[in-house]
Amino acid sequence: MKKILIFTVGTLLIVSNYSCKKYLDQVPDDRLTFEQVYERKATVDQALANVYSFFPSQNGDRFPSQQGNIGPWTAASDEADYTLPNFSEVVNSGAWDATRNEVNYHWQQFYRGIQAASTFMANVSRCTDCNIGGVDIVNRYYNEARALRAIYYYNLVRIYGPVVLLGNDPIASDAPLQAISKPRNSMDECVDYIVSELEATAAALPATPQSNEDYGHITGSVADAFKIKMLLTAARPLFNGNTDYATLKNQDGKQLINQTYSAAKWTRVATAAKAFLTNPNYASYALYSVSSTPTGLPNTAFNRAFISTRDAMLVSWNSEIIFARGGDVTSYQYSLAPNHLGAPDTDKGGSFLCPSQQLVDAFFTANGLSIQDDPTYTASGTSAYQAPDVNDQGVTRQISNMYVNREPRFYTNITYTGRKWINPQSTIVTDFTFNGNAGKSNISNNDYTKTGYTSRKHHTVSGRNTGRAMFSVIRLAEIYLTYIEALQETNPSDPDILIYLNRIRTRAGIPGYGSGAGALPIPADMRLAIRKERRVELAFELDRYFYTREWKIAETTDTQIRGLNISQNAPGFYTPVVVENRVFQKKHYLWPIPEGERQKVPSIVQNTGW
Template sequence: MKKILIYTAGALLIAGSYGCKKFLNQVPDDRLTFDQMYQKKATVDQALANVYSTLPDQNQDRSASASGNIGPWTAASDEADYTLPNFTENVNSGAWDATSGQVNYHWQSYYRGIQAASSFMANVTKCTDCNIGGIDIVNRYYNEARALRAIYYYYLVRQYGPVVLLGNDPIASDAPLAEISKPRNSMDECIDYIVSELEAASQRLPATPQANEDYGHITASVADAYKIKALLTAARPLFNGNTDYANLKNQDGKQLINQTYNVAKWTRLATAAKAFLNNPNYSGYALYTVTATPSGLPNTAFNRAFIATRDVFLNGWNSEVIFGRGGDVTFYQYSLAPNHSGASGGDKGGSFLSPSQQLVDAFFTANGLPIESDPTYSANGTSSYQAPDPNDQGVSRNISNMYVNREPRFYADITYSGRKWINPSSNIVTSFEFNGNAGKSAIANNDYTKTGYTSRKHLTVAGWTSGRTIFTVIRLAEIYLDYIEALQESNPSDPDILIYLNRIRTRAGIPVYGNGGLPVPTNMRDAIRRERRVELAFELDRYFYTREWKIAETTDTQIRGLNITQNAPGFFTPVVTENRVFQKKHYLWPIPSGEIQKVPVIVQNTGW
């Protein structure tokens, strides 16, 4: 097992990236002294890899745990459910509290990462061979660690709300408790610190990867993208004038979440996002598109959009990817592949990740309209339809009308009954009906879909055993959506709203709003939110924005799916597959009770 060097504070908050390039695979030699660790570039690289190791690993999404520092974000939102038992079941049933292990390890892990970053920054200047060929590697590594420290604070506040800012110096392992016992900072103080640190690091980092070995490192564009994410969290209703937290105060009466709505927070976000989009050093970023389709698939605009929205996640470090992480994707992809009876290898998976009917219904029609607004849409009956799969052309399959004439992103993201399996070498047509080849009838364990669907997004075309280069963490489409949300809340007449919203829709292969296309929506806020839900599905976004928008009390009370205990036609009747518990206190995670016991000046979140 790899040994990971962790610098601990031993008391407050510090209980006792991987980026696809080789330096992030290294680990420190535990026979070196602390000073020796920082004398040579080879071991400095290993120490930096340790700082990156706290970044959450979406490849471990199906088994939320300390391994990979990943939370229950996908299946604890209304996007999906996991058939495979994990901590999401505790979250969805309300069976968790401040003593839960998951609550504790996220808190501790991010603070370990913060402490590791501070220790690295304090010692990297000791390196004697780090400046090679005139490149100031010490300065670059220092600012990568500085940005990572701010990023870990961002992940903390997104999950727990206001936290304790430890300062810029590493905490000595033998520091007395009284010296490091600190109360929580306010949310505004946390965001200002995160933003200022990311800005300072950004100014001293290369704008984008300059060489192959730079991919997976924090660059200026990555730091700026995280700054936008932090400002977005701060501007949304959960932390912007939320009177539900009127009593969330430190023991001295200090208010931790501001009680007055401030539109300037949206303006600040819009300014940061626009600066990113207008930065000439970032001009190489563009929405991923294709000019031609694979052999056998007609080269139509619809089919090009399907390939683009599918392959943006499969085609490595493409023009849209701002930041990504590598790692073993097989466990994640196994969750996506249906458990096809009699199949083998990459064609027979676990059917674990089960998209909700709510998500299926959220995708637009091919006409670019919500299903409830398109008179051509019907959820009843069946039709013969040709899906845009390169391995299934010339065959019209009889499928539910729910899946006929939907937008390209729907076909890129969802596997439904009657769909040709993704592997071009396979002849399987997936059926999730009770007696179907991936139905519950013949499956004795949990390897079946709960909702009658599996996710297709992020899955390589050869099946789950085939690898991928990276898991996309931040891409340009997200920056577009952040920008237009900020404009809608601060300056709704700004023409950039339609410009950038329509860029996403154009790439998605659906009609634009205005300009001779569809009428401009009267409720633009809703239109932006609908677009975000579809565009960023299964990208660890939905859990947080339903909470930051304060709508989770409505969205997160149940999961709907198809009736997997029946064959057609009863199978295609949507039913409630899971009732869930969501209370106001669940908008934030509780501070771990162990931390409060050690440091009583830390106050608990409201309701916990």
């Protein structure tokens, strides 16, 4: 009975050799023992790949909390909704609690990854042929696993808040009950541990990939980037002096979330981000941009910005990508592609990932202004307009004025009615109106957009079955945005705020802020301006869900999803309506600790409100 208990708590505290099971099962048990796995580089590589396998995969975004260790981050934020029912729909209804399998899923998966990393670290030195050729593979692999372990803790913390730190040694399968019955550590303890581990690995690993084989592996810059992400989470209001969690204490009275606001936490973020941006070893990173457009697309600044923001997501390991992961993108791109009536499989998807009207309205105009601040913007009527698509030049299309003269990132992210489909071999012009070629009336099942839009970002510039080499996890623009957010909280007069904010806006093809020719006036509310920029720059990159929660604004932003009236043709189609009313309560800022784990380890206290 004790062994069963250890295994089930272990998803929290998993038996030490579980991490090897996935690849050990590939060979007969009488041919490969646990000890032999770590003797040769070939099987050590497999063991390390297993540690990486717990890293969240955005390719599984439409199956949140079921596969790929990815959560409902896109469609449980105000960015979008999924037509295809999944766990995000349950989250948005408020009909979930600590007994849900999905709540337990990430707790289990990340702790399995942590245990797999610790097991790997404890055994990799057994390798007899890893360092042939003078390269210290053992040390490098050890630190990659160490960084991954810290990253998995980071993921746990931003979902559940402060968690249990297991220590550096793997948990033995015969560990006594008292060894695994640990209470939660405080948030500050979790942050300090994660940061110290990432700092140690950043110093021990190559700064950037040294060869083609290194891409997709943790490097020093990746460890530093995740350190910045951890420090940002710790500095934002959710965990920085949040009195909503005054009663969140361990059974011995230990306060889990510090009740005193600390400006020093913002200083740590700013210092770490500035160190990254000025590190000569990271000088190869730069915002991705193009100097010319593809053949057939006029070489204007606007069109260059469109290609730059689009291809920053598509060009493998370009100068902006700090870390990315591979994988099959077929399911993800099926979610992005509209369900075009009668189209070949290459140009027909499920219309699943549906951007909200709120996100559509968040993109700036071509003048660099919010739509409510630009007197040239109107949401009514139509105009003839030429979108910046390579495969759609020489013709203007009559489209809603909502989509006319918007910033390049709008066209990177959103497929709207009247937009030429992305595949250059296709002649399809998407129409989401009721009787349109991707409209509700022409689809016998539920595979139509809920909002009148589908997401376009990340889709290859070809048929939906065409893969790509990587999915961006962290890119330089995020470091810029984090740096200026931290400066705004610590030293709002720092000139770096405008420097780095304007770099993002310039690459995006819109005017910067300042006093020079063509510049826009500096916003009176710079904090809001930074938030607006982050929202559109990092759209569909799993950022918005955590942003609204860490800033404690989700009670305002996550109460409904608005879209177009998909049950009508034009002009009624273009009238925004409420697509979904959502439930968000204070307790939803953090996920509950899985009830099954608390029953097995009663010293783990539940999060506030659950």
